[in-house]
Amino acid sequence: MPPAPELISPRSPRVSAARRLAKRNFRGKERLFLAEGPQAVREAAAHEAGGPPTLVELFATVEAAERYADIVGEARTGGARIHLADEQVIEDISTTVTPQGLVGICRFLDTPFEEILEARPRLVAVLANVRDPGNAGTVLRCADAAGAEAVVLTDASVDLYNPKAVRASVGSLFHLPVAVGVPVEQAVAGLKEAGVRILAADGAGTDDLDDELDKGTMGGPTAWVFGNEAWGLPEETRALADAVVRVPIHGKAESLNLATAAAVCLYASARAQRASGGCRSVTES
DSSP states (O other), X not given: OOOOOSBOOTTSHHHHXXXXXXXHHHHXXXXXXXXXXXXXXXXXXXXXXXXXXXXXXXXXXXXXXXXXXHHHHHHHHTTOEEEEBOHHHXXXXXXXXXXXXXXXXXXOOOOOHHHHHHTXXXXXXXXXXXXXXXXXXXXXXXXXXXXXXXXXXXXXXXXXTOHHHHHHHTTGGGTSOEEEEEOHHHXXXXXXXXXXXXXXXXXXXXXXXXXXXHHTOOSSOEEEEEOBTTTBOOHHHHTTSSEEEEOOOOSSOSOOOHHHHHHHHHHHHHHHHHSTTOOOSTTOO
């Protein structure tokens, strides 16, 4: 017979503390955030932060604890406190319409911008004025898939730990360094000093992505700057870039959404860098 749930009442102090993390001010105060669903919890449990474990607590229904016994076991081995809870408790903590029975509480894991620069990255995504958390999380996922070494969220962008952003990253939040709260001017200046070419992605760009690939200019270390989906990048941000590049529209579509354009740009750079003669690191010629 499975064990009885340990946390019956949604009014439990532990449940109340977890529920508050849906709000940004509480996340910032506690430096903790929610990771929902088996994929996010699995990645959180496996994440090595070089210090205290990333996954602090795990709430699970009895059914989910049995179905995802490997995840719960890894979380327990890593030092996370495990709470068995009824479905009402999980629904009360979760920010999704249909919770999957697992909700983790994780420590903040953003990386200081200086550490990203010291690592001499080859491919970076800079999110400037990206306000939609779903877009931010999806671009982070695209950057991870394309092999980027880092993501930078400027001080005008959405909270990295917004539950929707965490869900949209589908675990990629735990895979690569992410700096937050960096003024776009500081981000661009630091990356340029580190030998990284800055490309601003904009539908009205003067340079065409296909032309950039044909010219062979994309094999070196590159940072793509992505703006707000509704109004793009302001002129002052475009002026900071080495080039303003548009993704060509060969069909009749009016435009591409932010995440799709980011995937195209990041994969174009990744392919150029991996081609014969492409720059594998800043220190290589």
